[in-house]
Amino acid sequence: MGSLEPMPELAVNDGPLTAEDIGQLTPSTTNLPTSELLHRYRRDGYLLVKNLLPREDVLKARSAYFQMMVPTGVLEPGTAVEEGRFNRSERTPEEFPGVGAGSSGMNGRPGDERAAALFVDLALQAHSEPWYADVFCKHPALLSFVAELTGWGDATLPLKRSLLRNNVPGTKPIGVHYDQIFLRHGDESNITAWVPIGDVALDGGGLIYLQDSTPIGRALEESFTTKALSTGLSAEEAKSAFNQNMMSTGLISENPLEFSRQHGRPWLVSAFEAGDVVFHSPYTIHASTVNHDKDGVIRLATDLRFCDSRRSFDARWMNVYTVGDGV
Numbered sequence: 001m002g003s004l005e006p007m008p009e010l011a012v013n014d015g016p017l018t019a020e021d022i023g024q025l026t027p028s029t030t031n032l033p034t035s036e037l038l039h040r041y042r043r044d045g046y047l048l049v050k051n052l053l054p055r056e057d058v059l060k061a062r063s064a065y066f067q068m069m070v071p072t073g074v075l076e077p078g079t080a081v082e083e084g085r086f087n088r089s090e091r092t093p094e095e096f097p098g099v100g101a102g103s104s105g106m107n108g109r110p111g112d113e114r115a116a117a118l119f120v121d122l123a124l125q126a127h128s129e130p131w132y133a134d135v136f137c138k139h140p141a142l143l144s145f146v147a148e149l150t151g152w153g154d155a156t157l158p159l160k161r162s163l164l165r166n167n168v169p170g171t172k173p174i175g176v177h178y179d180q181i182f183l184r185h186g187d188e189s190n191i192t193a194w195v196p197i198g199d200v201a202l203d204g205g206g207l208i209y210l211q212d213s214t215p216i217g218r219a220l221e222e223s224f225t226t227k228a229l230s231t232g233l234s235a236e237e238a239k240s241a242f243n244q245n246m247m248s249t250g251l252i253s254e255n256p257l258e259f260s261r262q263h264g265r266p267w268l269v270s271a272f273e274a275g276d277v278v279f280h281s282p283y284t285i286h287a288s289t290v291n292h293d294k295d296g297v298i299r300l301a302t303d304l305r306f307c308d309s310r311r312s313f314d315a316r317w318m319n320v321y322t323v324g325d326g327v
Contacts, residue, residue: 008203045284167299180282186314205291217283
């Protein structure tokens with residue numbers, strides 16, 4: 001018998017995670033009854049569904065994305081575009097910043113303007129490309145699963161604003177947050193689908209979820225609202241993810257290790273395969289690890305959100321993502 005491979009070291013913004021700091025995400029499959037899947041989602045605050053999307057459809061999207069990025073020099077020469085391997089031999093991670101919440105204050109433009117300009121421009125442009133906006137984001141397997149899981153049926157509304165994120169090895173991972181911070185202009189009936197676009201190794205920068213964190217997220221949101229109103233903010237101002245009582249990025253902490261130890265709960269981790277989807281609730285606390293993929297694979301993933309169109313939802317999310325859009 002061969003020996004087991006050692007577990008790779010996982011790290012977050014404030015240091016490496018020890019064995020005591022981590023647990024395992026529980027996988028689910030589509031052959032389970034919907035009632036059981038919904039029970040797991042409500043109990044855990046997340047639902048990792050294996051192979052929900054056809055692998056070939058996911059890899060087709062990955063290939064289209066990195067084909068767009070070829071002119072930036074981000075890809076290792078001589079490697080297949082679909083692999084999305086970072087050009088470690090000629091470039092530095094700082095030249096290729098990620099986009100989206102947590103990347104820069106007030107959702108501003110990330111990175112040094114000169115070095116990152118083309119890369120950031122193309123990363124933003126990808127959000128509107130037909131292969132992504134019209135095909136991948138509206139994949140029938142995803143839409144039908146959400147409609148059945150939630151019971152919303154034909155009232156299921158995919159929000160147009162999504163966050164298609166690249167995570168080059170060695171770049172800063174996202175800090176601690178829950179999604180309702182950025183969706184406060186609607187009620188809490190929304191659901192997020194985090195979709196890795198390609199395989200993500202355990203140390204490849206995937207999302208991590210704080211165990212049993214939904215009650216913590218709810219309590220934090222209540223305290224943020226109370227504090228905002230008590231300091232004189234209007235109800236409208238209190239809804240801003242970037243109000244004076246919040247961090248400039250909208251996050252609740254840049255230090256996942258410190259945060260989890262304060263709350264006495266581990267971060268739940270997993271490797272992911274192309275086709276996997278993780279659904280999480282608006283109050284489920286999550287972050288990501290540093291991408292330390294040994295082969296230099298760039299983590300590509302998207303955050304897609306859905307709501308019940310019969311209820312109040314955050315209409316700001318019906319516009320395609322742009323930097324500085326205030327969300």
